[in-house]
Amino acid sequence: MTKRPLAIATTCALFLGLAACGKSEPAAEGAAHKPVHQHVSAYDGDIARGEKLAATKLPSGQSCVDCHGAGGVKPIDAATPVIGGQYQDYLFHSLQQYRDGKRDHALMTMQIKGAFEAGTLDNQGLADLSAYFAKQDGPLGDMARSK
Numbered sequence: 001m002t003k004r005p006l007a008i009a010t011t012c013a014l015f016l017g018l019a020a021c022g023k024s025e026p027a028a029e030g031a032a033h034k035p036v037h038q039h040v041s042a043y044d045g046d047i048a049r050g051e052k053l054a055a056t057k058l059p060s061g062q063s064c065v066d067c068h069g070a071g072g073v074k075p076i077d078a079a080t081p082v083i084g085g086q087y088q089d090y091l092f093h094s095l096q097q098y099r100d101g102k103r104d105h106a107l108m109t110m111q112i113k114g115a116f117e118a119g120t121l122d123n124q125g126l127a128d129l130s131a132y133f134a135k136q137d138g139p140l141g142d143m144a145r146s147k
Contacts, residue, residue, distance in 0.1 A: 040123040042092035042130060050132025053125055058111055059118040064129065067107070071136040085138025091130035099126070 054064040054072075069075050072084030083091060097103035098112040115121035 042089035045127035045131025047131045050128035058115045072133040073138045083133045084136030085140040088130045088134035095126045
C-alpha cells in the first residue's frame with residue numbers, strides 16, 4: 001500500500017523536472033521571436049493577402065498578374081498557363097517545386113527562387129497566392145466542377 005504514493009510522488013517529480021528542463025528564458029526586450037521551422041500547408045493561405053501579393057512586383061520587377069493576368073485567368077500569351085480556379089494544393093506545391101528547383105521553368109524558377117532569396121516571399125506567401133488564385137472563377141474544370 002505504501003508503494004503507490006511513492007510511485008505517484010516519483011512520477012510527479014519526474015514530470016516537474018522535465019517541465020523545468022523544457023522552459024526557455026524570455027526573449028530580450030524588443031527582440032523578435034522567429035520560429036526555427038514554420039509549417040505552412042496549402043490551405044493556410046489568406047485570399048486578401050494573396051490578391052495583394054499577386055500584384056506586388058517581385059525583385060525581378062514583375063508580378064504574378066503581369067504574366068498570368070488579373071485573377072490568373074487572362075495570361076499574356078498561349079504559353080503562359082491559366083492558374084485562376086486551379087486546385088489550391090496543386091498551385092502551392094508547384095510554387096514550392098519552383099523554389100526548390102524540382103520544377104524548372106526559365107521565368108518561374110527565377111521569379112520564385114529570387115523572391116525567396118531576397119526575403120520578399122516565404123511559405124506563407126506561397127499559401128496566400130495559392131488561396132487567391134484557387135478562389136478565382138477561371139475556365140478550368142473537371143468532373144467535380146465542370147464548366
